[in-house]
Amino acid sequence: SEYPNIMARFNVSPETVNCRCCPDAPRVPELGYRVCRQRRGITSRVVERLIEKRRQYKQRMKVAEAMSGPQSPDSAQNASSYSLRRASLKWLLVCCFGYTGYKNARFGKIEAHEAINALAREKLLVAKEMAESKGYRILHALVDSLYVTRQGATREDYERLAQEIERVTNLPLAIEAVYRYVVFLPSRQNAEIPVPNRFFAVAEDGELKVRGLECRRHDTPPIVVRMQQQVLKVLSEAHDFKSYCLKLEEARRILDRYLDRLADGSVDVEELIISKRLTRSPEAYQKDTATAIVARQLHRSGVKLRPGETIEYIITDAGSKFPDDRFRAFTLWEAWRGYDVRQYRQALLEAFKPFEHFAPLRTGLACPQASPTRTSHLTRPHRSLPWVTAID
Ligand SMILES: [Zn+2]
Known part of the structure; x- marks a missing residue:
């Protein structure tokens, strides 16, 4: 993501945007906010170090990847561990940016968030014009x-x-x-x-x-x-x-x-499983959606379900008058129920x-x-x- 780089390069941090010490600092495009020129912003310093760390991990990752092979069995594992570290640093960076726009955060300040966005748009526009020229x-x-x-x-x-x-x-x-x-x-x-x-x-x-x-x-x-x-x-x-x-x-x-x-009919039923996450408890569903019908089936058979859990089901007869016959929880599915050829056919054609x-x-x-x-x-x-x- 480009946002953390903008924070680092342009010193955008909650306390540097519209600081009191630099009334004549250049203005952020669109918004007219100023960014401090005398003090380095705290989030700018933090993200700078995280970005640098990610860069180093990337180098190490490449070295490890190049070395991996039968002679060096650890290298592949090292490479994947560097890759995971890079990923976790990335999420930290995303949070550093996101939290500038969160009013309850200690280092939150909406103007900083706006300034980062405005700079990003501006840079993208400049890049676009450069490429077109x-x-x-x-x-x-x-x-x-x-x-x-x-x-x-x-x-x-x-x-x-x-x-x-x-x-x-x-x-x-x-x-x-x-x-x-x-x-x-x-x-x-x-x-x-x-x-x-x-x-x-x-x-x-x-x-x-x-x-x-x-x-x-x-x-x-x-x-x-x-x-x-x-x-x-x-x-x-x-x-x-x-x-x-x-x-x-x-x-x-x-x-x-x-x-x-x-x-x-030679398709294995496992190939037809659709997975959905429950967004609420089974009783809370009002309409007869697939998720609601299947959640109730499982609930009736004594399965304790909570929001956030995943349910799996088969489309058995989507056009049936009886909601319970339309979909079947995978664990409750019996062979005689078959599957809805038309629905799955439609899904394949659509895909x-x-x-x-x-x-x-x-x-x-x-x-x-x-x-x-x-x-x-x-x-x-x-x-x-x-x-x-x-x-x-
Ligand atoms: Zn200043």
Whole structure:
């Protein structure tokens, strides 16, 4: 995250924002707040040290990773321990930022929180303009990262861009990955608007990055997760639009096999389990949602459930008149109940849609040109540029 870096680099801390000693300090964009120039802020000093520690762990992690192998059995374990330490420091940093906006916190001050946000927006804007002035197109800009592309740009070009942005924003910036292609998916609310938190991308080395798809969610039945993972693996072999279309044909056959197995009843019931977290106690549910029905079933059979616990169930007959027949707690499920083929079929089809987002329809034999608005989401090569090397 970029916020802690802003706190460290720009001395933003509750006691440095609008201090009394520096009436002529430069103003924070948008807000006009001042930041102290004479004293180092306490949270700035704290996050600075945490950031530095994370950087050191990253180096050690890389060394350990490079050494790991049969000769050095401890290295892999060391690498994972450094990685965990980095992760816990990251959460401390996130809290340092978050708590500036919390009025009951000793080091909370909403103006500091606002100043950090304003600086982050400003820096992102500067980065965007810099990239555009060099002929890059911005695909997406998030809190702390940019997705940019330019026809024919090489890795070196992107490295240079990252350095220039680093120079003008005074914030560390690293290239996270260079992608062969990325597919930004539309928001669920509005099919016309692609969103940055639902996408899949394939890096140069074939590694997948997936966000917001069903296979990343904890409540998705394993059968859907596995189908998506297999399909993504096949699609990750594609290098351009044409090979993507060919791979998609292969992917459709994978989907078909899943649908066939579902229809002929040869799916293991474990593959169909849906997990949900209880947000309240079983009696407190008013409506007949799946969670409520299943929680009551378990409650009746003497299972003590508390909010926060996870329940597992199978969709048995979602259209039934009797709520109790619609879903069945997994532990109470008996074979004669079967499962709701239509519902699971629908779930599989729904989970396949992202892959067909801008590809030809199934009936098409050739690979027709996708509509211009759609092809624009598939760009190559394409890189993401998160702000920060030390924190990612
Ligand atoms: Zn001051």
